[in-house]
Each structure stands twice: as structure tokens, then as C-alpha cells.
């Protein structure tokens with residue numbers, strides 16, 4: 001009888017650690033992305049007339065003290081995000097008005113989804129900060145810090 005546990009041989013050990021590493025990679029690939037921040041404070045502020053942004057169009061502009069990206073998804077659905085890139089803080093722009101094309105950061109080419117603000121390509125990992133919006137009396141309002 002032996003007094004010691006049998007240690008795994010080299011092949012068994014390598015197979016076990018390889019499987020664990022594969023499982024860790026699979027888990028990280030399946031886990032949801034980072035949570036999106038929502039801008040708080042400030043007030044709903046007139047950004048632009050509803051007629052100046054047709055469904056499917058986007059614009060990058062200053063509203064109050066904030067640089068924002070606004071995308072009009074449909075007749076009565078508008079999204080707004082901080083234009084400050086979550087990678088290193090450059091101002092993200094609207095490269096193409098095609099609704100399916102992303103917002104693009106000019107510094108290192110991170111791409112952000114217009115409907116969610118999620119980082120979908122490039123070095124940025126976090127989504128753009130969301131700003132609350134409203135449509136009122138023919139205006140698009142965005143919650144920002146006053147100028």
C-alpha cells in the first residue's frame with residue numbers, strides 16, 4: 001500500500017490545464033460586454049428640430065456643455081450618446097449617414113453601434129455613455145449639462 005496520492009503524469013496534467021484554459025476562453029467569449037453608463041444630472045435641452053434629422057440619419061454636435069451623437073432610428077425613436085470615445089477620449093464622429101454604418105472614432109478607428117452605443121470594433125471596449133432623449137413640440141431634446 002502506498003501512503004501518497006498518485007500524482008498526474010505530465011501528459012494528464014497538460015491535458016487538464018489545456019481544457020481549463022479552453023473553458024476560460026469560451027466563458028469570456030460568451031459573457032456579456034461591459035455595462036453601459038447613463039449620463040445623469042443636467043437637464044433635457046433642445047438639440048435640434050425634428051425636421052432637421054430624418055429617420056436613419058445621425059449627427060455629432062455640441063448640446064449644452066456636452067459633445068453628443070444623436071441617431072434618429074425612426075419617426076419617434078431617437079438615441080443619444082456622449083461623443084467622447086471610451087478608448088482615450090477623442091470625439092467620435094458620424095462617418096456615414098447610412099443607418100447601418102457605425103459611429104467612428106477618428107483617432108484609432110473604434111466603431112460604435114448607432115442603435116446601442118456598443119463598441120463593435122477597434123480598441124474601445126466599453127459602450128458610449130447614453131444620454132436620455134425626448135421629442136417635444138417638434139424638437140429633439142437631450143439630457144446634458146447646461147452650457
Ligand code: FES
Nearest residue numbers: 085087088105108
Ligand atoms: S480614442 Fe477613440 S479609438 Fe482611441
